[in-house]
Amino acid sequence: MKDKKMALLIPDFVPKENLPESKEKWQEIHCELITPIYGGGIQAAVPDVLMPIRVTAIRGQLRFWWRLLAQQKWNLKEKSLREAEFRLWGGIGEEAAASLVFLRVLDVLNVKQISYFQGSLDSSLPSDKKVRSKSKSNDLKPYAYVLFPMDSEEKREKTLLIKEGLTWNLQWRLSEKANETDREQVLETLRWWVNFGGVGARTRRGCGAFVVKDSSNPVFKQPLSIDEVMQAGCKLVLRPSTNHALVAWKEAVQRLRDFRQGVGIGRNHPSSDTTKPAGRSRWAEPDEIRRITRTHSDQHRPEHPAGDLFARGVFGMPIIFHFIGGDEPTDTTLQPKCKERMASPLIIRPVGDGKGGFQAAALSLPLDKVLNVSVELKKQNKGTVHPVTLWEESKAQQVKPLSQNGGGNPIDAFLNYFTK
Template sequence: MPRTIPISPPELKTPTLETWTLKLKTITPMFGGSATPREVDPENPVRAASVRGHLRFWWRATAGGQYTSAEKLFEAEEQIWGSAERYGKVALRVLEQAAGQLVKPSELVPDKGTAKTGPLEKFFLHPFNENKTERIPEASGLQWVEFSLELTLNLSDAEREHLRRALRAWIAFGGVGARTRRGVGALEVTADLPMWLPNKPEQLKDWFSQKPVENPAHTLLAGAVVCLGQPRKPGPSDPYKGHKAWRELGSFWARFRKGHFVEDPQTGETMPYTPMAGGKWRDHKTLLALSKDQEQVALAKPYLGLPIVYQRLGNSFSGTLEAVHKQGKRMASPVILKPIAFADGNVRPAMVILKAPAPEDIKIGDQKLALQLPDFDPVLDSLGADDPLEAARIAAQIQGFAVEVRL
């Protein structure tokens, strides 16, 4: 009679759960972020769903370059972050929230700045200003928002590293609430600083540098350029930690959007920024000459983000330029402007130019047109740039953002 050897059932491995806890604090005021547009919730300003959305974006930006198609990217993202059909491998909770005092844009920069300084950081806060025409009051934000973020995860070593990179990118380049690409709701950590804050600019390359992807289908950090200004040590009288750096960024971007980086024809030097002077980009003249039978248009500013709203001033062009793609009328700007907190306690102003698909078509009113770069533009020509993103990089150097890190 043959001998029977019992076979044990296969050993089932219990998933090993790991918990990460980050203590975070805003270094610029937080606006928006609640379920009500333009409003911030003073009791619970930071929502877990909103943070998850931010982290999903930065996960795609840091890990998405390794996937060869949008379908494979979505499949991997769904496994990590979940979807309506399945649970993901990362659960997160927002704990121990503490919000500082309410603040309005007009209190941050009284009288919209002066004719000499321009709007400063208020340049980034226009969605929260009072709109007398539509009877919309000025919105309030919050200063010094503190919270703990708890993440429970069941990930492989590679997936864990991707998550860590996404968290570092969110803290360095993102934020909480609305308008984070313009420095609103910028973050720092208040514990375990060497893990989550860079010690020096070169560490950004160590953390985020990857092989660039040619013609990416979605926004990536690989191939991005980071232009950093001088470290700004927060002072005791600063209303918030990133005050000096954010104000510096506001002045720079207001100047760049007006194109005040053209050369003086007599001296050959870059002309100074004059807030009350008109814009130097050629776009406005091109739009004034637009005809209804045109099929294409050469403009520079749409490459910096859409929509763009032109308001009528005298005989100027008025109208809205919108993106044309499946995701809607918006094209998120590939340029991020925000203060970055470093582990030594300093804050640096930073402009980050992401690697992103360029717009191919725009809509002006009911008219759809193919978009192309202008053959001639006084700002591009003065800066020696082939496109508006390269112009932004060169202008940042002129402004004093001399430290450049290529990821």
């Protein structure tokens, strides 16, 4: 049965900021959404159809990309970095300096909502999770691996997304106090954002991706090259071009899913005497959790040779490990020590190829700090905490998804797998 087409048309309504007068002309970047927006509103996980593109969110993303470039390319450190950031992007507190970068969003058009699950946008969701799982939108099923937080939501409004095709104009200009260095830095920051950033939540997994359709400065329509990315301490790999952005996103999502848990890559093939879709994980974490908790079924005695190695945490945390079966461990959570979250250093999304097509892209942010993060495993039912090891280079050859893809750390191995 085909999905019912569900869409809600919203008129163009975007409040305009009261911005200081300036002799600087407004520069314009015309953007088009190429993957759905996840969340992005005032309420977590709920999209805002009246204001889907927020200046505050864009400014936050620009600060992130500016900090990356400042640390990796412009050699700003600690105090000098903080002072430069506050001077350019604005400080914190009542007496903080105003930003030298003015932004406004205009002409937000073609805002439509779609649902992760079938049914009308205002209907309630099935209470039975198995029934709900079978009612996922056919259009969105290929992206279920990155939209998984919606699987456990009970309210329809938290399972809605804003459909690709939305367009908007971002206008920007600089204060008269800005100098030529400021201008060059803002231009490069904007260029990184339009290439690898996004709008809404889960942008590092490709949600809320967009392309520049037109711009007063042609540099924003030019893809960043692999060499330019390397100059900022990052790594970029690309798959062959396709005519459709959603096809490119699907490729990127499938590569990540298969690397982590695909049959023959992240998991063994199932044995001949079972109806299960896959065999045991080729990663070390499940067996080490069985060892730590001293709990396992007769069919799943711990056997992985790598032992204490929670390498998938490098892709971002927390990770909740859920075992099926009464003789297996209860749920446990891998998280950074003394913190709840670590943002993924990996960005996957479709990008424009500069010729009208799209490519699945995987961008690795700098890993120097990530690989040395202290982590812990927490039992959810008892709150017991065990210190564990995130990464140890000497064990890479004992983990098949790594050894079969060039060895090295999990992100580098994934980048090798991504283009196979």
